[in-house]
Each structure stands twice: as structure tokens, then as C-alpha cells.
Amino acid sequence: MALWALRGARRGIVTTRFPRRPEPEAAGWPAPPRFRDGEIRRDLALRMSVACPSSALEVVGPRLVLDLGRCTACGRCLELAQGPGSSRPEALLATRRRANLVVSYRLGHVK
Amino acid sequence: MTPRVLDPGALPLPGAAHGEIDAAAVRLKRRSMAVLRRSLHIRTVDTGSCGACESEIRLLSSPYYDFHRLGLFFTPTPRHADCLLVTGPGCRAMDHALLSAYEAMPAPKVVVAVGACPLGGVFGADRYTRGEITDVVPVDVVVPGCPPSPLALIHGLLLALDRIEERITLQEGEQ
Amino acid sequence: MNEGESGLTLAQLARNGTSSQPMVANLRVSAAGAGDLVAKLAPIARFADMFVRPAEQGLERVLVFADDQSGGYLRLICPLDKSFPVPLSRVLPAAYQEECELYELWGVEPGGGKPVNRVILPPSTETAEPLRLPGGDRLSSEVRAPHVVQGEAIEFPWGPIRGAGQESLYLGLVTTGEELLDAYLAMFHKHRGLEHRMVGQTLARALFLAERCEGLGAVGNALAFARAAEAALGIAVEPAAEVTRCLALELERIYNHIGSLAALGAATGLSVGQAEAEILLEDCLRLNARVFGHRYIFNLLEVGGVRRGADLAALDSALDRLEARFESLVADLLATNSYVDRLEGAGTIAAEAAHRLGLVGPVARAAGVATDLRRTHQVSSTSYVGFRPAREQPGDCLARMRVGAAEVRESLRLVRHWVRSGTPLQDDWAAPGPGQDHVGGPAEGLGWAETCRGEALVHLEVAGGRVSFARLRPAATRNWRAFDDALRARNVFTDVPIVEASFWLTVAGFAR
Numbered sequence: 001m002a003l004w005a006l007r008g009a010r011r012g013i014v015t016t017r018f019p020r021r022p023e024p025e026a027a028g029w030p031a032p033p034r035f036r037d038g039e040i041r042r043d044l045a046l047r048m049s050v051a052c053p054s055s056a057l058e059v060v061g062p063r064l065v066l067d068l069g070r071c072t073a074c075g076r077c078l079e080l081a082q083g084p085g086s087s088r089p090e091a092l093l094a095t096r097r098r099a100n101l102v103v104s105y106r107l108g109h110v111k
Numbered sequence: 112m113t114p115r116v117l118d119p120g121a122l123p124l125p126g127a128a129h130g131e132i133d134a135a136a137v138r139l140k141r142r143s144m145a146v147l148r149r150s151l152h153i154r155t156v157d158t159g160s161c162g163a164c165e166s167e168i169r170l171l172s173s174p175y176y177d178f179h180r181l182g183l184f185f186t187p188t189p190r191h192a193d194c195l196l197v198t199g200p201g202c203r204a205m206d207h208a209l210l211s212a213y214e215a216m217p218a219p220k221v222v223v224a225v226g227a228c229p230l231g232g233v234f235g236a237d238r239y240t241r242g243e244i245t246d247v248v249p250v251d252v253v254v255p256g257c258p259p260s261p262l263a264l265i266h267g268l269l270l271a272l273d274r275i276e277e278r279i280t281l282q283e284g285e286q
Numbered sequence: 287m288n289e290g291e292s293g294l295t296l297a298q299l300a301r302n303g304t305s306s307q308p309m310v311a312n313l314r315v316s317a318a319g320a321g322d323l324v325a326k327l328a329p330i331a332r333f334a335d336m337f338v339r340p341a342e343q344g345l346e347r348v349l350v351f352a353d354d355q356s357g358g359y360l361r362l363i364c365p366l367d368k369s370f371p372v373p374l375s376r377v378l379p380a381a382y383q384e385e386c387e388l389y390e391l392w393g394v395e396p397g398g399g400k401p402v403n404r405v406i407l408p409p410s411t412e413t414a415e416p417l418r419l420p421g422g423d424r425l426s427s428e429v430r431a432p433h434v435v436q437g438e439a440i441e442f443p444w445g446p447i448r449g450a451g452q453e454s455l456y457l458g459l460v461t462t463g464e465e466l467l468d469a470y471l472a473m474f475h476k477h478r479g480l481e482h483r484m485v486g487q488t489l490a491r492a493l494f495l496a497e498r499c500e501g502l503g504a505v506g507n508a509l510a511f512a513r514a515a516e517a518a519l520g521i522a523v524e525p526a527a528e529v530t531r532c533l534a535l536e537l538e539r540i541y542n543h544i545g546s547l548a549a550l551g552a553a554t555g556l557s558v559g560q561a562e563a564e565i566l567l568e569d570c571l572r573l574n575a576r577v578f579g580h581r582y583i584f585n586l587l588e589v590g591g592v593r594r595g596a597d598l599a600a601l602d603s604a605l606d607r608l609e610a611r612f613e614s615l616v617a618d619l620l621a622t623n624s625y626v627d628r629l630e631g632a633g634t635i636a637a638e639a640a641h642r643l644g645l646v647g648p649v650a651r652a653a654g655v656a657t658d659l660r661r662t663h664q665v666s667s668t669s670y671v672g673f674r675p676a677r678e679q680p681g682d683c684l685a686r687m688r689v690g691a692a693e694v695r696e697s698l699r700l701v702r703h704w705v706r707s708g709t710p711l712q713d714d715w716a717a718p719g720p721g722q723d724h725v726g727g728p729a730e731g732l733g734w735a736e737t738c739r740g741e742a743l744v745h746l747e748v749a750g751g752r753v754s755f756a757r758l759r760p761a762a763t764r765n766w767r768a769f770d771d772a773l774r775a776r777n778v779f780t781d782v783p784i785v786e787a788s789f790w791l792t793v794a795g796f797a798r
Contacts, residue, residue: 003618004558014565015177018262019275025572026262030580032255053494054232054257068279070232072257074494074585075593092278094254094267098230100279101255156447157454159476162794163501163582166545169451173548173564185450204475205454208447233498239479257584258501 022090030073031091032056033066038106039084040064045107048077062107068093069101150182151221151272154192156212158199158244159234163258164226165198176261183268189215194271195222195248196264200234201241213248221251221271226258233257299327299360307517309358309663310732317367320349324362325377327351331360332657333644334764335743336374336384337757338366338392345392349381350732350743357662359732366394380644383767406477406797438462446475453793461779469773469782473766476797484756489515489589492753496744497584500760500795502545505531505538506737507744507760507795508587513665514733514746515589527591528666529704534583534596535735536697541570542738542790543648543690544612547619549787550687554628562615569608576600602705609698616691629683633772633785636681640768647740649765649789652689653681659736673700683788690790728754737761739791762795 016023040048045064049057056070057077078085095101155168171178172185186192189212197209213222227233229244230253236242244250254267269275303311315323327333331351338347345366352359373396375382385396386405396402439462446454454475460468480499484492496511497504509531516523523531544567551560571581577597578586586592619625635645640653650657658675676692678685728749735742740761747755772785 003621004556007562007618008558011174011562011565014174015180016175016262019181019265019269023262025575026260028579029260029575030585051490053491054227055235056227056232067230067232069230069253069255070227071255072227072232072584074257076490079593089280090278091256091260092263092266093256093259094252094263094270095277095279096252096270098253100277101230101253103281153450154447155450155452157452157476159454159478159797160794161498161501161504162453162792163498163504163584165451165453166502166582170564170568172450173568174561175565175568187449199454199476200478202476202478204477205446208454208475212447233495234478234483237479237483239477239482258582260581 026090029091030075031088032068032071032073032093033075033078033081033085034088034103035064035066035081035105036084039108040081040105041108044080048080051076051080059107060104063104064107065102065104067102069098150184151194151268152184152186152192153194153196153268154186154189154212154216155196156198156205156209158197158205158209158229159202159240160199160226160228164228167258167261167264168196168198168225170261171264173261176265178261178265178268181265181269183265189213190217192216193220194268195220196225196268197222197229197244197248197250198225199244200228200231201244201247202239203241204239206241206247209244209247222248223252223254223267223271224250225254225256225264225267227255229253230255299323303360307731309665310361310517311358312361312363314363317347317364320347320362320364324349324374327360327362328378332641333378333380334359334741335745335757335759336381336388337745338388338394339745339747339755339757347388347394348745350745352657352663352741354657354662357664359734361732366392379642380764380767383763404472404474406474439467441470446472455793457782459773459779459782464778466773466777466779466782469770471766471770473793473796476793478798480798481756481758484753487753488751489748489753492756493587493589496758497587499758499798500762500792501582501584502542502792503538503737503739503742503760503762503795505534505583505587506735506739506742507758509535509735510733510737510742510744511746511758512587512589512733513735514731514744515748517731517733518729518746518748519589519731520729521590523591523666525666525668529668530592530596531587532666532668533601533701533704534578534586534592535737536701537570537574537577538583539697539738540608540694541567541574543694544570546690546787546790547615547687549790550629550683550784553783553787554625556619556622556625559615559619559622559625562618566608566611566615569604569611573601573604573608576604598705601701605698605702605705609695612691612694612698619687626684628781628784629687629788632683632777632781633788634680634682635768635772639771640681643767643771644764645740645768646764647737647761648676648686648689648693649681649768650740651676652678652685654679657741659734659741663734663736665734669703670700671703683784686788730755739795740765758798760792760795760798762791762793763798765789765791766796 045059049059054070054072056067058065195213231242234240234242252267252271254263256263303313305311332354334352335350338345347364347366349362350359375385383405386402388394389402390407439460442459445456456472458470480495493511497508499507544563548560548563548567551563574583575581577600635653637654640650640655656675656677660670660673661675676689678688730747733744742761743759745757
């Protein structure tokens with residue numbers, strides 16, 4: 001078993017500093033989208049909500065509603081939205097209130 | 112589809128599964144969770160996940176994450192557990208097992224729902240699945256993702272212990 | 287070429303059939319004729335799947351046989367009769383599970399009064415009707431092949447909730463104390479009805495579900511699904527996209543074998559070995575994220591190709607170090623006698639059993655049955671030059687570990703070849719591929735892939751751009767069949783987690 005003791009000692013510590021410090025590796029990991037308020041027109045918003053495979057996007061009245069809880073960060077809505085959409089900077093979304101995960105945006109108007 | 116945003120308290124507060132929304136009960140619950148601030152013993156329950164969430168959960172005890180350093184531990188028995196970590200879309204065939212596991216845990220206890228599945232994100236309600244687990248057990252903390260990384264899981268577990276802040280950031284215009 | 291007693295070969299049979307796509311031959315026969323043909327096919331072909339589907343003239347039974355000699359599939363299609371005159375599994379033991387499924391879903395009895403097990407549906411009154419055919423004869427609510435545990439033996443119930451981060455699975459372990467006499471599996475707790483959900487969905491949404499059939503096999507199952515859709519719709523995949531898919535499949539294979547090593551370390555109590563494997567596993571998942579944007583390579587595949595390219599620079603720079611560390615870990619594990627002793631002779635599945643039960647993948651290859659679709663059933667232009675399936679004896683946990691190590695080596699060689707030889711790979715974001723909005727008449731296709739657990743099959747029928755019928759058969763549906771046999775083979779209680787780790791199947795892939 002000396003083999004394994006030495007191996008473990010040689011390996012050293014690889015543990016992440018999180019939560020004291022951010023984990024740099026996570027910078028590229030998938031995160032739900034965010035959109036620019038007022039820049040997504042209704043017809044595009046409807047197409048995005050149809051394309052979402054996990055029912056996370058919905059057009060409700062004059063707003064586009066995004067449920068971060070249902071989002072799987074697949075990126076299909078971003079492909080459609082292009083400019084006005086981007087990935088959120090990080091994916092630490094735990095919350096005590098379900099409603100905190102539901103965000104909404106004003107729809108843009110046809111110029 | 113009923114717009115979920117119009118149902119602001121959709122996730123029941125602790126105890127609200129039985130219809131009580133009692134501010135005093137909530138305060139008491141959080142005070143009692145503060146007793147556990149230093150450590151959490153976690154029992155995992157799979158209600159029908161694809162297995163990716165389980166893989167991330169298993170990695171919590173692996174060297175890169177080592178959640179023991181934060182006072183978090185797995186336990187195989189509900190009797191010693193403070194926390195039920197639940198994955199999956201609530202397959203109805205798991206109702207009995209999930210409820211039994213919850214009821215076997217002594218108070219104070221928390222339920223943490225993991226992934227998009229228990230939030231109705233991937234599978235909707237039908238004869239096989241509930242889509243959500245809140246009809247069976249009250250949920251205290253949700254950790255979204257598909258799957259949520261071990262970092263997100265650590266964040267969610269520390270949140271359940273009131274040892275960390277929520278990190279959802281809203282940019283201008285988001286409501 | 288394999289010949290049965292009658293001198294009949296698969297090729298001859300296939301010639302009599304029609305073909306809806308290359309490498310797939312369909313033979314339409316009467317129900318009685320099917321019984322005869324199955325008896326002839328049993329010794330010369332590998333049983334791959336059986337299911338029932340709605341057809342113009344009512345319901346049809348489809349049996350799928352694989353030709354592992356020259357590559358290809360032969361499908362027998364016959365009208366659904368209430369039963370075969372004798373239980374199908376008497377002639378074709380591998381089909382027992384499918385017989386049970388047919389009973390649960392369609393109320394079709396196996397014939398000969400053979401008892402059935404609950405495989406995918408829980409035995410509750412809510413689901414007592416045949417699921418796809420409501421209004422049929424009511425199923426017996428407690429359908430379980432009778433087993434009597436007597437004398438000194440008890441059935442120790444384990445599950446469905448088990449250890450930390452383990453999938454829900456019920457294991458009834460029959461024991462007199464230490465030795466395992468028998469094991470009963472109940473795997474229906476996680477049935478999500480994926481095939482049922484896919485009906486009426488767009489191909490994109492159905493593929494999203496196929497990825498999440500089995501998270502640790504997302505690429506493999508999605509690939510089989512995409513290929514089924516592409517065969518149905520006559521879509522040709524760009525060579526660069528196809529190589530990218532194959533690359534993703536190999537990365538998935540690598541991290542799964544390492545995951546199995548981590549679980550073996552945990553099961554044998556070799557903590558540092560487990561920790562080392564977990565470090566490598568995390569390295570692989572991080573590499574997946576760097577190369578394909580997701581730790582488990584979700585959201586990569588689409589019908590017609592891939593949704594994004596691979597970050598080749600990230601992959602190239604990581605390969606050598608990954609290989610060196612993997613080889614070092616395996617060498618140390620195999621040099622640890624206490625570890626090797628726990629694996630040797632545990633959970634043995636012999637070659638005869640592998641053939642009889644239609645096993646696939648590393649579990650079969652460890653028993654000496656070297657079936658591998660990458661050798662025999664190549665569909666793409668991707669080059670598998672020099673590829674050789676791993677093969678070991680005698681089908682115990684140690685043999686499976688060696689197969690895993692050999693497969694990781696071979697996968698790394700393939701990946702290195704594709705990355706460094708200038709093989710065109712998709713290296714930037716692709717526009718949504720063809721077939722996303724395809725509208726057309728009814729079509730069907732069979733798709734397959736050699737996933738990390740073995741052959742995955744998808745049978746898909748589409749109409750108007752939406753799924754009209756889907757049948758998913760991940761590798762786990764084949765290989766769990768052998769798990770209880772493996773446990774019975776002179777094992778003790780503490781071997782159970784070791785055998786489970788070495789099989790490295792998923793419950794999600796079986797339950798769907």
C-alpha cells in the first residue's frame with residue numbers, strides 16, 4: 001500500500017478554492033441566457049419560445065418571460081436571437097424562492 | 112400553458128405543502144437551520160433523473176471539490192440526514208419512497224431540488240411523472256442546471272445552511 | 287459466414303427482403319412464419335430488439351437481428367398475434383425482457399403460459415391497463431415471475447433509494463447470510479415514458495429527449511437517434527460533422543471507463559485509487575467542456591450534423607497528459623494484489639451466456655465476444671483505420687476492467703489520429719442543419735451507434751417533420767439482463783457494488 005500513499009502525497013492538493021474564490025475553470029461552463037430589454041420583437045420571441053425544448057421561454061402579454069429554473073442552457077434561443085442575446089456570466093442560480101428564477105423582458109417593436 | 116410568473120410563491124415555503132403559510136413558522140425554521148450551520152448530512156434521492164445530476168453529486172466528495180472541508184457529508188440513512196438532495200422529474204413510482212425518506216428524517220430538515228427536471232423543465236406532468244416534486248415534499252432550495260455543476264451544488268447546499276448569499280444577478284431591464 | 291443447420295445464411299434471408307436503407311433488410315412474414323424464421327435465425331444472428339408498433343392494418347411485431355459478421359440488420363415484421371405458440375424466449379432467451387415489455391405495453395402474452403416480470407411499469411393499479419392499448423384486458427396487478435425464498439434464505443431488499451448519488455434501483459438479494467444465492471431487479475421506478483413523449487414532437491425536441499435518456503450516454507443515444515432520423519429522411523451528413531460526432535462519442539467512452547474505475551475504487555475500498563480516478567474523471571469532464579461546451583457533451587448533436595465545432599487546440603494539448611496519467615493509474619491498480627483479488631472471479635459472465643443473452647459492448651467483449659459496431663456496422667465516411675475491438679477473458683470484473691483500459695487506449699489513438707492528421711473537423715459554429723424543418727410524407731429509419739456501453743438502437747418513424755413512433759433501445763436494455771446472472775455466480779454480498787461498478791450500466795438507459 002506504500003505505492004498508494006506515495007501516489008496520493010505526490011498528487012498534492014487539487015481542491016477548488018470555491019467558494020472563497022471563484023473557480024476559473026467554470027468560466028466557460030454553460031449558463032442560461034440573458035437578453036437585452038426591448039430588443040427582441042414579438043415574432044422572434046414566439047419562435048424562440050417554440051424552439052426551447054424545456055418550456056423555459058414564454059411570451060406573456062408584452063413581455064418575454066424566461067424561467068431560469070427550467071432552462072437547460074442549450075443555446076437554441078441564442079442561435080435565433082443572435083445580437084440581443086448572450087450567456088449569463090455564471091451559473092450559480094440556487095435560490096430559496098422559485099419566483100427569483102423567473103425574469104422577463106419588454107418585447108421590442110417593429111420599426 | 113399557465114404562465115408561471117403570475118404565481119409568485121410557486122415554490123412553497125417550508126411547511127407550505129400542507130397549506131400553512133405562517134411567517135412565524137418560517138422564522139422558526141430558519142432559526143433551527145442555523146443550528147446546523149456548521150454541517151449538513153445529505154441523503155440523495157433519484158426520482159427519475161438521466162444520471163448526469165447523480166454524476167455531479169458523486170463528484171462532491173471527489174478531490175477537486177472535497178465538500179467535507181465545508182462540513183458537508185453524505186449519509187446512507189435518513190435517520191442521520193439533515194438534507195434530502197432530490198433529482199429527477201418526480202416519477203410517480205418513486206412517490207412512496209421519496210415521501211418515506213422525507214418522513215424518516217428528524218427535524219430540522221431541508222429539501223434541495225437539483226436540476227431542471229424537478230422544476231418541470233424537461234418532463235411535464237403525465238401518468239409517469241409529476242414534472243415537479245413539490246406535491247410530494249416541500250422544497251427549501253432549488254439548484255437549477257442541466258446538470259448543475261458541483262460548484263452550483265455546493266452553492267445550493269451552503270445556501271440551505273444560510274452560509275452563503277444568492278448569486279442571481281439581474282442586468283438592466285430584467286425583472 | 288455463419289450458417290445454421292439448414293445451411294441458411296443471413297445474407298440469403300436478407301436478399302429475400304426489402305430494404306428501406308442501406309444495411310437494413312426487412313422481411314414481412316406471417317405470424318406463424320415468424321416463429322419458424324426466429325428458430326432458424328437464433329443460431330446465426332444476434333437478437334437485438336423486439337417491439338410492437340401501430341401499422342395500417344392494426345399492430346405489427348418487429349424483431350431486429352444483427353449480423354455481426356458482415357454488418358447490417360435484418361428485421362422480421364409480422365402482424366401482431368396474441369402470442370407465439372411457444373414463448374419466444376424458449377427459442378431466443380435474449381428476448382425474455384422484450385416479451386415482458388410487450389405484455390406491459392400491449393397486453394400480449396408470451397405464449398405457453400410463461401410468467402412475466404415487471405420490467406418498466408410499476409405494479410400499481412393505476413398502470414394496470416396495457417399502456418399503449420387502453421381498454422385491453424386488464425393486466426394482473428402484481429406481475430412478477432414467482433420466486434420462492436425458503437429455508438435459511440432471506441430476500442434482503444435494497445433500494446430503490448440506495449447510496450449517495452446512486453440511481454434508484456431495487457435489488458432483492460437472496461442470501462443465507464454472506465453468499466449471494468439469487469438477485470431480483472426491479473427497474474421500473476425511473477420509467478419516464480420517453481418513447482411515448484416523443485410522439486408528436488419535432489425532431490429537435492425528440493433529439494433533446496434522446497440525449498437525456500441516459501445522461502452518461504448522451505452522445506451515443508443521440509447519435510443513434512440522429513442517424514435514424516437521417517436514414518428516414520435521406521439526409522447525408524457532412525464528413526467534417528460526422529468526424530466531430532465520432533470524436534465526441536470517443537470522449538464519452540473515455541470518461542465513462544474512468545468513471546467505472548472510480549466506482550470500482552469506491553466499491554473495493556481503495557480510497558486513493560478512487561480519488562485518483564475521480565481526479566481523472568473530473569479532468570475529462572472539464573476537457574469535454576473546453577472542447578464541446580458541456581461537461582457531458584449535451585447539446586452537440588442535431589439531425590443532419592452537429593450544432594457547433596470542437597475546440598481542437600484545447601483537445602490536442604490535453605491528450606498526452608491524459609493518456610500518461612491514465613496508464614499510470616491502470617498500472618498501479620493492476621499492481622495492487624488486494625484490488626485485483628477483489629475483481630478476479632467476481633461477477634463472471636461466460637461467452638456462452640453473452641451469446642445467449644444477446645449482450646453487447648464491453649460486457650460482451652470481456653467475455654470474449656468481440657462484437658463492435660465500429661468494426662462491423664460503419665455508416666459514416668469517418669475513418670476507423672486500424673481499429674480493433676478490445677477482447678478479454680473470462681468475463682469477470684477484472685476482464686471488464688482490462689477491456690475498459692484497452693478501449694480508452696484505442697479511443698485516445700483514434701482521437702489523436704483525427705485531431706492531428708488534418709482530418710477535417712467542424713471547427714466553428716454551424717448553422718442549423720438540414721432536416722430541422724423538414725416536412726414530408728411518412729418515413730422510417732433505424733439508427734445505431736457503438737456507445738460506451740455497447741450497441742444502441744433507435745427505430746424512428748416520422749411524418750410531417752414530427753415523430754409518429756419511436757423505439758429507443760440503449761445498450762443498458764440488453765446488458766442489465768446479465769446482471770442477476772453475474773451476481774449469482776458464486777459471489778458474496780460485498781461483491782455487489784463491485785459487479786455493478788464493473789458493468790457500469792445505467793438504470794435510466796433501461797427504464798427510459
